[in-house]
Amino acid sequence: MIDNSPSLLTPTSIVRRALRALANLRLAIFLLLAIALFSISGTVIEQGQSLAFYQANYPEDPALFGFLTWKVLLVLGLDRVYRTWWFLSLLVLFGSSLTACTFTRQFPALKAARRWKFYTKPRQFEKLALSAxxxxxxxDSLNPLLEKxxxxxxxxxxxxxxxxxxxxRIGPIIVHASMLLVLIGSIWGALGGFLAQEIVPxxxxxxxxxxxxxxxxATAQIPTDWGVxxxxxxxxxxxxxxxDQFYSDLSVIDDEGTELDRQTISVNHPLRYRGVTxxxxxxxxxxxxAQVNNSPMFRLPMAELETEGGGRFWGTWVPTKPDMSEGASLLTKDLQGTLLVYDAKGNLSGAVRTGTTTxxxxxxxxxFDLIGSTGLQIKADPGIPMVYGGFGLLMIGVVMSYLSHSQIWALQVGDRFYVGGRTNRAQVAFEREVIGFLDQLKG
Incomplete structure (x- = not known):
């Protein structure tokens, strides 16, 4: 009888049990499903928004699905899924499971595939599923057929x-390595990346x-020695x-204002500089x-107005008396240059285009001019190269995994010739190949 009492447990046996538990296929599938589920939630639920946004879109009454409120989102971290401790822990645990499986199963399988021995007795061929x-x-006659x-x-x-x-046999190892590379890149991106937004005239x-x-x-990724x-x-x-499209002509400048790089960006055509996009x-x-009568030209800010779903409008107020007791309102909806003019009583006075008077x-x-402002999303993710490299390696590993590992043994004993073989996949194609060898040997 084997005594499994705790007193007989050694550090080595504990490590082996832990590795077997981590390499369990059911555990890996469970972790993968959990990661996929939370990744979907991070895609559906807007990430990184303000408190007011979540309070407006996820109110307490009525709660979404009866339980999902802004308080629940913030407590669980569903507003920043990819940077929460529990999501990163899932990634680390899944990576540990892949590593354990690689070293306890994949490497031994590759080692066994590379290790071979000759069959020296006819009875050894009986254990092969395909033999004759x-x-x-x-x-000598089989040798050239195999070489072909x-x-x-x-x-x-x-x-x-x-x-x-x-x-x-190497393909599954590469698949595991590529998935580990993707996980490491994702974790590094979550820990060292940042997201910023700027709107600049x-x-x-x-x-x-x-x-x-x-x-x-992320502090190391946020640039301090250059601006835009x-x-x-x-x-x-x-x-x-x-x-149709909107454009920004951007210059990357240092602290002295020297231009380091310049590029015109548009939607889907960003500017990349030193890991920042x-x-x-x-x-x-x-x-x-604008100008009133013969006054010097002056610049007035315009603010976006709340229209309750009626489109985007910007407006400003222009004083028409020196004591600013009276003025006119200007409204516009785009940068094409046409503004609606309202007098002091709020009546529509007319319209004016840039370069004209009213x-x-x-x-x-x-x-004289309408000044546009560009809205920029600025992102740095140091893990992107590793993620892209991991996906590229994953495709290579998947293709390699489809290759069949086929083995054939042959033995000459007197006037009897024994041939047998096995493969790990594409069994029908392998059987046809071996039958072809046998037909040629019989011929």
Whole structure:
């Protein structure tokens, strides 16, 4: 009887039991499903938004699905799924399971596939699923047939061993290694990456400061020795007046204002510099340049108005008296240059385009320019190269895993010739191949 009492447990046995538990297939499947489930939740639930956003979209009454409120989201960390301790723990545990499986199963399987021996007794062929005893044939006649099918051949005396497709045994190891690389890249990206948003008027420079989501190690990724200048922002419109594309001419500058890089970005065409990517995601109207009668030109800011679903509008107020007791309101919905003018009583006075004048409240108002502002999403993810490399390696490993590892033994005993073989997949194709060898040997 075996005594399994705790007193007989040694560190080595404990490690072996832990490795067997980690390498369990059911555990790996459970972890993979859990990671997939929480990844879906991180895709469905908006990540990294403000408290007001979650309070507005996930109210306590009525709660989504009867339980999902903004408080539940914040407590569980569903507003930042990919950076929570429990999600990173799942990734680490799954990676540990893959590592344990690789060393306890895949490497021994590869070692066993590389280790071979000759069959020196006819009865050894009986344990093969596919074997035959012939009264014709020889090792010399079988040898060229195997070479033609790209088998690697070993001979010793009256025995022969041949194999091909050893890469099929290496494929699963590469798949595991690629998945580990993806996991490491994901963890490193979650810990060392950041996400920021900036909205900047044309002609102004800025440094990345509006960080909305960052990992605990992201400080090293946030640039402090360079900034960005928005040289110009503009929008291309379709003949129907809809937005076709919007562009930002950006310059990367150092602390002295020296240009380090320059590129025009648009949607799906970002600027990348030193591991930081700037995406074109939004736009707005920052202000207007105007003149009242013969006054100097001045710049007024424009603010986006709340329209309750009626589209985006920006507005500003222009004083028409020196004591600012009276003024006119200007409204516009795009950068095409047309503004609606309302007098002091709120009546529509007319419309004015950039470069033209209009009369309102007894004064002449001229609008010189509309100043657009670009909305940028700025992201750094140091784990991206590892993730991309892991997926590339994964495709290679999957293709290699489809290769069959086929083995053939042969033995010449007097006038009897024994042939047998086995494979780990594509059994029908292998049987046809071996039957083809036997037919040629009989012939």
């Amino acid at each position: 005893e012939l009264d014709t044939g020889s090792l 099918k790209n088998y690697k051949i070993f001979r010793e005396g009256n025995a022969l061993y041949a194999r091909k497709g050893i890469a099929g 044309s002609g102004e420079a800025f440094k990345i400061s509006n960080i909305i989501n960052a990992g605990p190690l 200048k928005v040289n110009r922002f503009w929008i291309d419109y379709t003949p129907e007046g809809d937005i 700037l995406y074109q995601t939004n736009w707005g109207i920052a202000g207007i340049v 009369e309102v409240n007894g004064i002449t108002l001229k609008v």
